[in-house]
Amino acid sequence: MNDFELIAQGAEARVYKGIYLGKPTLIKERFEKKYRHADLDKRLTKDRIKAECRAIIRAKAAGIATPAIYLANLERRCIYMEYIENAVILKEFIDKKLSEETNDDRLLNFIAQGLGTIIAKLHLKNIIHGDLTTSNVLLKNIDDDHIKKYKNAANNFVIIDFGLARVESSVEDKAVDLYVLERSLLSAHSEIPLLFSKIFDIYQKHYANKNQCKEIVSKYKEVQLRGRKRLMIG
Amino acid sequence: MTIAIGFEGSANKLGVGIIRDQDVLSNVRHTYITPPGEGFLPRETAQHHRECILNVLQKALDEAKITLKDVDVICYTKGPGMGAPLTVTALIARTVAQIYNKPIVAVNHCIGHIEMGRLITGSVNPTVLYVSGGNTQVIAYSRQRYRIFGETIDIAVGNCLDRFARLLKLSNDPSPGYNIEQLAKKGTKLAPLPYVVKGMDVSFSGILSYIEEHLSGWLNSKEFTPEDLCFSLQETVFAMLIEITERAMAHVKSSEVLIVGGVGCNEKLQDMMKVMCEERNAVLHATDERFCIDNGVMIAVAGLLQYKTQGHTSWAETTCVQRYRTDDVHISWRE
Numbered sequence: 001m002n003d004f005e006l007i008a009q010g011a012e013a014r015v016y017k018g019i020y021l022g023k024p025t026l027i028k029e030r031f032e033k034k035y036r037h038a039d040l041d042k043r044l045t046k047d048r049i050k051a052e053c054r055a056i057i058r059a060k061a062a063g064i065a066t067p068a069i070y071l072a073n074l075e076r077r078c079i080y081m082e083y084i085e086n087a088v089i090l091k092e093f094i095d096k097k098l099s100e101e102t103n104d105d106r107l108l109n110f111i112a113q114g115l116g117t118i119i120a121k122l123h124l125k126n127i128i129h130g131d132l133t134t135s136n137v138l139l140k141n142i143d144d145d146h147i148k149k150y151k152n153a154a155n156n157f158v159i160i161d162f163g164l165a166r167v168e169s170s171v172e173d174k175a176v177d178l179y180v181l182e183r184s185l186l187s188a189h190s191e192i193p194l195l196f197s198k199i200f201d202i203y204q205k206h207y208a209n210k211n212q213c214k215e216i217v218s219k220y221k222e223v224q225l226r227g228r229k230r231l232m233i234g
Numbered sequence: 235m236t237i238a239i240g241f242e243g244s245a246n247k248l249g250v251g252i253i254r255d256q257d258v259l260s261n262v263r264h265t266y267i268t269p270p271g272e273g274f275l276p277r278e279t280a281q282h283h284r285e286c287i288l289n290v291l292q293k294a295l296d297e298a299k300i301t302l303k304d305v306d307v308i309c310y311t312k313g314p315g316m317g318a319p320l321t322v323t324a325l326i327a328r329t330v331a332q333i334y335n336k337p338i339v340a341v342n343h344c345i346g347h348i349e350m351g352r353l354i355t356g357s358v359n360p361t362v363l364y365v366s367g368g369n370t371q372v373i374a375y376s377r378q379r380y381r382i383f384g385e386t387i388d389i390a391v392g393n394c395l396d397r398f399a400r401l402l403k404l405s406n407d408p409s410p411g412y413n414i415e416q417l418a419k420k421g422t423k424l425a426p427l428p429y430v431v432k433g434m435d436v437s438f439s440g441i442l443s444y445i446e447e448h449l450s451g452w453l454n455s456k457e458f459t460p461e462d463l464c465f466s467l468q469e470t471v472f473a474m475l476i477e478i479t480e481r482a483m484a485h486v487k488s489s490e491v492l493i494v495g496g497v498g499c500n501e502k503l504q505d506m507m508k509v510m511c512e513e514r515n516a517v518l519h520a521t522d523e524r525f526c527i528d529n530g531v532m533i534a535v536a537g538l539l540q541y542k543t544q545g546h547t548s549w550a551e552t553t554c555v556q557r558y559r560t561d562d563v564h565i566s567w568r569e
Contacts, residue, residue, distance in 0.1 A: 011480040035476050035509040037469045039424050131433045135485065164431065176387065180433035187383045188485065190376065226387060 055165035116202025130164030240534030243323030244315025251530030259298035309537025337546035355519035366495035367392035384434030421465025
């Protein structure tokens with residue numbers, strides 16, 4: 001890891017960039033969280049590294065763009081993976097576009113098309129991401145032409161950070177996954193309140209198993225009520 | 235100078251607090267305590283509030299050395315909370331307002347916690363962890379709303395602790411959470427409890443059923459003592475709370491944390507939060523039980539802010555509601 005340079009520090013991990021076996025590589029190190037009990041921290045870190053690798057491999061097999069895994073080291077708490085070049089984080093992309101006041105329907109449709117298609121694909125393969133936010137999505141090779149031709153939007157999206165991912169076929173987990181996304185969009189992108197409903201529309205269009213799709217939609221409404229209408233005392 | 239009086243009674247605490255602008259003149263509270271193994275029910279709690287309110291109010295006035303004639307604005311908790319105790323509090327506030335012909339302001343309980351936390355600690359724009367018997371939320375301010383970034387998707391963390399205390403038949407005096415905290419200090423062995431974080435949301439009900447399922451086995455085989463279980467529960471649920479707080483901080487690039495709500499006076503939680511803050515060069519703001527636990531001052535503080543920017547609440551709207559979300563309130567007093 002000597003030649004690697006620290007490029008970011010998130011809540012859970014440090015991210016380094018460098019060359020590994022001749023390839024541009026990103027190392028994600030889940031450093032020790034001192035506030036957690038050491039045993040609990042070890043257990044969680046191990047589980048999450050495993051979950052991340054498993055989910056990424058499964059997602060790749062399902063044809064979803066994710067970084068390729070090169071190496072996982074549980075002892076050193078890190079994963080070596082492909083560094084995605086020419087990419088921007090979706091959250092920053094949206095914020096930048098909004099500040100340029102290009103908030104038109106095309107941008108909205110582009111993002112909804114991309115995310116809706118991909119999440120449907122993940123869920124059809126029973127992959128629950130567990131932390132769907134615009135911070136965990138990359139856009140690669142993006143220019144304004146792409147946004148106009150939003151039908152193929154999914155090709156530009158790369159999903160990252162599968163640390164909270166699980167393989168789970170239950171309708172409940174899929175509904176909660178969507179609810180997590182809705183909540184994060186509401187808080188991080190309150191300027192575009194329609195985003196989630198658009199994503200959800202596209203999701204339903206692309207969810208090939210129509211019977212299960214209906215179940216997910218009704219479960220989703222149930223999950224939403226659990227949160228919003230919950231009694232709050234004290 | 236404006237004198238505001240706040241009435242709080244949304245759960246089992248009945249509180250009256252008086253402030254003069256930003257100074258706390260008095261903060262009196264009486265808690266309805268149930269026997270071990272039992273929670274508080276709406277009807278009995280309301281009865282407690284009715285029985286105690288005159289004494290609590292008189293004490294608050296005496297300590298502040300004022301009479302109700304000196305008060306400029308009456309504030310009370312509109313919600314969220316339990317219906318019956320809320321009704322009692324609203325009734326009292328409305329009666330006092332009528333008798334003394336004072337303006338009245340209806341306050342959101344959660345906003346009360348946040349605004350008082352900001353006032354007492356002097357924090358400017360913190361990421362707020364609001365943890366109590368009925369609420370578990372990670373909140374950050376943006377464009378005139380306190381926006382909820384993460385929250386529990388089932389029961390509140392305080393509710394999880396309270397119900398765990400009932401399983402172990404711990405005393406509810408002064409509070410179940412306090413007794414868990416003391417026992418946990420003697421625990422050493424970490425039980426493998428579920429750890430449930432979904433994005434920035436958390437879930438506690440699974441932990442509770444897991445414990446219910448294994449409790450007698452653990453205790454009979456002496457694999458874990460009640461102290462170990464208190465220790466394990468705190469280690470697990472607090473780590474979950476801190477993880478989502480840190481996620482929210484990373485998300486909004488904030489470097490200030492404020493803990494409010496009844497569970498917020500748990501020193502173990504504060505210590506763990508402090509470690510997290512030190513790791514990322516952030517500042518922790520927390521208060522003690524006088525202000526963390528539900529009280530009247532918080533209602534007076536938020537009510538006064540609201541009164542100064544929006545004026546009083548119209549008489550027809552001085553009702554109470556059991557469900558009232560933090561992000562429903564228009565925060566007119568912040569930029």
